[in-house]
Structures are given as structure tokens and as C-alpha cells.
Amino acid sequence: MATVHFTETIQRHVPCPPSTVGGTTVREVLDAVFDANPRARGYVLDEQHELRKHMAIFIDGRMIRDRTGLSDPVGADAEVYVMQALSGG
Amino acid sequence: MSTRLFAATRKGLFQIDRGTSRWTVKKVHFLGDNASLVLPDPRDGTVYTALGHGHFGVKVHRLRQGARKWEEVATPSLPPRPEGTAPRTDPMGRTIPDSVQLIWALEAADPARSGSLWCGTIPGGLFRSDDAGSSWQLNTALWNHPKRLEWMGGGADYPGIHSVSVDPRDPNRVAVGVSTGGVWATSDGGATWKISSHGLRADYVPPEQARDPHLQDVHRLVQCPGQPEQWWIQHHNGIFRSSDDAQSWHELEVAPSSFGFAVVVHPHQGGTAWFVPGTSDQRRIPVDGRVIVNRTRDGGQTFEALTNGLPQRQAYDITYRHGLDIDESGDRLAFGTTTGSLWISEDQGDSWKAVSEHLPPVYAVRFVRDA
Numbered sequence: 001m002a003t004v005h006f007t008e009t010i011q012r013h014v015p016c017p018p019s020t021v022g023g024t025t026v027r028e029v030l031d032a033v034f035d036a037n038p039r040a041r042g043y044v045l046d047e048q049h050e051l052r053k054h055m056a057i058f059i060d061g062r063m064i065r066d067r068t069g070l071s072d073p074v075g076a077d078a079e080v081y082v083m084q085a086l087s088g089g
Numbered sequence: 090m091s092t093r094l095f096a097a098t099r100k101g102l103f104q105i106d107r108g109t110s111r112w113t114v115k116k117v118h119f120l121g122d123n124a125s126l127v128l129p130d131p132r133d134g135t136v137y138t139a140l141g142h143g144h145f146g147v148k149v150h151r152l153r154q155g156a157r158k159w160e161e162v163a164t165p166s167l168p169p170r171p172e173g174t175a176p177r178t179d180p181m182g183r184t185i186p187d188s189v190q191l192i193w194a195l196e197a198a199d200p201a202r203s204g205s206l207w208c209g210t211i212p213g214g215l216f217r218s219d220d221a222g223s224s225w226q227l228n229t230a231l232w233n234h235p236k237r238l239e240w241m242g243g244g245a246d247y248p249g250i251h252s253v254s255v256d257p258r259d260p261n262r263v264a265v266g267v268s269t270g271g272v273w274a275t276s277d278g279g280a281t282w283k284i285s286s287h288g289l290r291a292d293y294v295p296p297e298q299a300r301d302p303h304l305q306d307v308h309r310l311v312q313c314p315g316q317p318e319q320w321w322i323q324h325h326n327g328i329f330r331s332s333d334d335a336q337s338w339h340e341l342e343v344a345p346s347s348f349g350f351a352v353v354v355h356p357h358q359g360g361t362a363w364f365v366p367g368t369s370d371q372r373r374i375p376v377d378g379r380v381i382v383n384r385t386r387d388g389g390q391t392f393e394a395l396t397n398g399l400p401q402r403q404a405y406d407i408t409y410r411h412g413l414d415i416d417e418s419g420d421r422l423a424f425g426t427t428t429g430s431l432w433i434s435e436d437q438g439d440s441w442k443a444v445s446e447h448l449p450p451v452y453a454v455r456f457v458r459d460a
Contacts, residue, residue, distance in 0.1 A: 013145060039161070043145040046188035047166035054144045084144040 002029050002078040006040075009084055014040045016082075026057060027070035029080060044082055056085040091416035091456035094433075095136065096425050097124035100449035102138050105431070112433050112444045118159065119150075124452070126411060128195040131458040133203045137222060139192035147192050149208075149222050162222035165189055165208050179241050179248070185212050186247065196253040199260040207263065209250025213240050215265060217279065228279045231265075236284070236303055240270035243306045243325065251410055252310035257317050264335055266310030266322070271302045272335060288338030292326040293370075308350045309410040311362075319359025323352040323410070328364065330389050341389040345376045351413035353422065360388035363415070363438055365408040365424055373407050380404045382424070382438050398441035399432060406430050411453035425451025 002023060006016035014037075021032035034041035046052055051067040058064070058081040064072040074080060092107040102118040118124075119140060125147075126139040134154030141147050150159040167187050170176065176184045194209030204221035215228040231237060240248035245268070252266030261278040264285060271286035286302040294304055306325035312335075313319040320331040322338065328347045329338040341347070346366040355361035364383040367373045375381070380399040383392045400406075406426030413424040422438055425431040429448040432441040 010145065013142070013148075042148075042164055043142075046146060047164075048170055048187055050188075052144065052146055 001076070002074050002080050004029060004033050004080045004082065007081075007083045010040070010043055010082075014043055016040050023074055025070065025074060026059070026064055026066070026072050026080070029074050030070065030082075054085045054087050056083045057081065058083065090418040090421055090435075091459055093129075093457040094414070094423055095127040095129060095138075095455050095457070096431055096448065096451050097127040097138060097411075097453040097455075098425070098429075098449040098451050099123055102127055103448060105444055112442070114445065118152075126192055126195050126453045127455050128197070128206075129455055129457040130197055130203075131417075132197055132200065135204075135221060136457075137195055137206070139195060141191060147189055149192065151222055163218075163224050165192070165210055165214065165216040165225040165227070167212075167214055168227060177238065180239055181241065183242075183246070187212075189214065190247060191245070191249065193249045193251040194253045194265070196255060198255060198263075200255075200257075201260075207253040207255070209253055209265060211245055211249030212247040213237060213250050213267060213270065215250050215253070215279070230275075230280055231273065231282050234282060237270070239303060240267055243268035243308075252307070254310060254312040254320075256312070257314050264310065264312070264320075266307040268308060269304065269306040269325075271305040272307060272310060272322070274335060285335045286338065287336070288331075288340075289322070289324060289329055290327060290340060309352050311352055311354045313354045313356070313359035315355075315357035316359035319354070321352050321354050321362045323349050323364060325370065328352070328389065330362075332359070332388070343383065343389075343392055345381075345394070348373075349408070350410040351408050351424065353413050353415040355419045356415065356417055357419060358386075361386045361419075362389075363413065363422060364392075365413055367407055374405050375407070378403050378405070380406050380426075380430075382422075382434075382441075384438050395434075395438040395441070397439060398434075398443070409452055411455075412451050414454045414456050416456040417458050421456065423454050423456065425454045427451070 001020045003020045005018045023029035096103040101120040102124040104116040106115040123141045125141045128137040136152045152159045189210045191211040196207045198205035206218040208216040216225040250265045254264045256262035262276045264274040273282045274285040275282045284302045286305045289305040309323045318334045322329040328341045331338045349366045379401045381394040385392045406428045423433045427450045430446045431444040434441045
């Protein structure tokens with residue numbers, strides 16, 4: 001089970017407490033989180049289900065590479081951080 | 090006459106009320122957030138606002154009349170890209186994102202149907218809601234029109250719909266202004282669309298294409314509610330008027346400049362309109378450092394520069410396309426600027442008073458219609 005943490009800055013708009021979910025890819029893990037917290041989905045992903053331009057996701061300290069397909073593998077007991085990218089200002 | 094207005098700014102939505110003699114900021118909603126647009130709905134008192142979060146995308150919120158808390162409603166969304174296909178490109182070969190970048194128009198759709206709304210976006214999607222924003226449907230007739238794919242970015246990188254005008258005679262008659270893509274009109278509620286920008290002129294394309302109605306960079310399109318055959322456009326390189334239901338457009342010579350973004354028309358007198366000019370496309374600053382409002386009362390034959398109460402030296406305020414509004418009486422006007430000034434007139438622009446000269450950059454100003 002992976003633990004997903006969200007940036008503090010998102011909490012003002014939509015509460016996103018840390019959650020522990022199943023899944024072997026970023027897509028599966030995020031789907032599990034957003035199934036339980038549907039309003040948060042649109043803050044992280046756009047309508048094409050791709051990572052928003054100015055968001056970043058780290059798995060055990062490494063930034064994911066596949067921002068569109070969200071296919072990067074997520075290991076058991078991984079720590080996933082959903083952060084805002086500095087590029088967004 | 091209106092006694093309240095909202096100003097959507099880079100750092101929040103400001104509510105400005107008229108006391109016994111002065112207008113003052115009474116409340117700030119979404120302080121710190123980027124409010125790109127506001128619609129105080131005259132039908133039921135609901136206020137809608139669009140937020141553009143840099144990281145988290147665009148959102149729409151509504152405040153029901155009498156309610157104390159805003160509710161986030163649905164965000165207009167573009168359809169899924171067909172699997173295995175790449176994002177579309179514009180005529181210049183640039184990739185157009187297939188997600189909504191900015192909410193650029195919000196208007197009441199049908200006066201008889203509370204909660205019916207039109208929403209224009211960047212990139213150029215037009216959306217309709219019939220449940221006060223709880224859900225949105227893309228207008229596929231316009232979205233799938235082959236000419237829509239030829240729209241281009243103007244001031245923004247991508248094309249967008251910034252003006253939606255619902256005909257007071259028939260809500261099925263709607264016109265939209267596109268930057269860049271001209272004026273499009275429907276008479277069947279959006280089932281079919283046709284270009285309606287004949288007579289506009291573009292000076293940013295080769296001469297033989299200058300009159301192409303599809304290449305026109307309309308900055309703002311307005312229709313006179315009381316004389317709905319009368320229309321005005323502030324265009325990228327000129328000011329145009331139509332007196333025949335937007336069937337044809339005629340260019341006007343305007344001093345000191347015909348460059349600008351905003352225009353409003355008097356609610357009952359179609360020949361009376363106001364503009365806030367800048368120097369030129371290349372120099373988006375007031376002419377000679379003087380903030381003026383240009384008014385015509387004779388259909389554009391003559392214009393007078395209104396300056397009473399406005400700074401006349403070393404001023405660099407620019408007013409964006411939604412930054413100028415007029416109330417339903419036609420006497421009260423307000424405009425907000427990129428440098429955070431907001432001025433109100435109660436005498437059709439003859440004199441102005443500053444509400445503040447220290448607001449965040451102002452994107453949109455809208456009066457609330459008196460109940």
C-alpha cells in the first residue's frame with residue numbers, strides 16, 4: 001500500500017489528508033485517492049486525465065516522468081507526494 | 090440605479106457598495122486568489138465567479154442570494170481527446186491545449202430560465218449550463234465547425250471566446266466574439282452558427298486578407314439591449330459599429346486612438362457608447378499618460394474625451410475587455426485597470442471618482458442590478 005501526501009497549498013481549496021491506498025502505477029494510486037475524494041481530482045489532473053502543467057508528483061523522492069499516461073510504477077509501501085511545481089509561480 | 094458592483098482582480102473578488110454618497114470596498118471574497126471574471130445574475134441574485142488557480146486549474150464558484158458561503162460548481166471541460174491522437178495545433182503549428190485555460194465569458198442565457206448560462210473559454214469552447222453551473226455542455230456545433238480550427242490566439246497564446254451576447258428579443262439568437270476568429274451568430278439556440286463579421290478590417294495580415302471575416306481580432310462585442318439591432322466592437326485595430334443586427338460593420342475614425350479592449354453601450358440608446366483607449370497595439374499605455382474615457386452620443390460621428398476626475402499626467406492604467414461596465418439606468422459607469430485603479434461615474438462619464446487606486450490588477454467589473 002502506498003501513502004499519498006498532498007501539498008499544503010491545495011488544502012485551502014479542497015482538503016486532501018494523507019491516505020494509504022493500493023495500486024501499482026501513479027494512475028491506479030491516484031484513482032484510488034480520487035474515488036474517495038472526487039473534488040480533488042480536478043485540482044491535480046486536467047480533463048484529459050493528465051497531470052496539470054504546474055503540478056509535480058514524486059515517488060520515494062523521484063519525480064515521475066510520464067505526466068500524461070501516469071504509468072510510473074509505484075512500489076509497495078511507497079511514499080507519494082503530490083506537489084505544486086515552482087513553474088506555476 | 091445600481092448601488093453595488095463587483096471587481097474581479099488578480100488577488101480576489103471585491104464587493105464595492107454605494108453608501109449615502111461614496112462607493113467603498115465592503116468585502117473581499119477569495120482574497121489572494123486570481124478571480125478572472127464575475128457575473129452577478131440579474132434573474133435570481135446568484136453571483137458567479139471564475140477563479141484561475143495557477144497550479145490547480147480554473148474553477149467556477151457561485152453564491153446564492155442570501156447564502157453566506159460560496160459553492161464550487163462544475164468546471165466546463167473539453168471532451169476527451171480520441172485515444173492515440175495528438176493535441177491539435179493552430180494554423181501557426183502551435184499545440185492548442187485540450188483543457189480549459191481561462192474562463193473568458195459568463196452570461197445569463199435565457200431571461201425566463203433562471204440558472205441558464207453561457208460560458209466562453211480559452212481555448213475557444215462555448216459551454217451551456219441549465220442548472221446554474223452544476224453541469225456544463227460543450228456547444229459541439231461551434232466546437233466542431235471546420236473554421237473553428239482556424240481560430241488563433243490574439244493577446245493570449247490560444248484563441249478564446251470573450252463576449253457572449255444574448256438577443257433581448259429572442260434568447261435563441263446569440264452572438265459570440267472571438268479573439269481571434271471574428272463574430273459568430275446563431276439564431277437557433279446554438280444548433281447552427283455562421284460568421285457575422287463582414288466589414289471588419291485587420292491590419293495585421295497581408296492586405297488581400299484584411300477583410301476576411303474569420304481573421305478579425307474582436308476585443309469586445311456588445312449589443313444595445315433597448316435597440317438590439319445596434320452593436321459595437323472594440324477591435325484590435327479599430328472601432329466598428331453595426332446598425333443592422335451585426336450583418337455589416339463600419340469602421341469609425343476615433344481620436345486620440347482607436348486602440349483598446351473595452352466598450353459598453355447605453356442600455357436604451359444604441360448610438361451612445363464608451364471606450365477606454367490605449368495608445369496602440371505596440372504601446373499599451375494611455376495616450377500621453379492621460380487616462381480618458383471616449384464617449385460618443387451620435388453613433389460614432391463624434392467622440393468626446395471625458396477626463397474630469399481621471400489622472401492627466403504620468404498615468405499608465407490600461408483597461409481590459411471586461412473592465413468597463415454600465416448599469417441598467419445608463420447613468421452609472423465603472424472601470425478598473427491593470428494598475429489597480431477603479432473609477433465610478435454617476436453622470437454618464439461627465440465626472441469620475443476613484444474608489445481605489447491600490448487594488449490588485451482588475452480583470453472585470455460588473456454592476457449588480459438593483460432588485
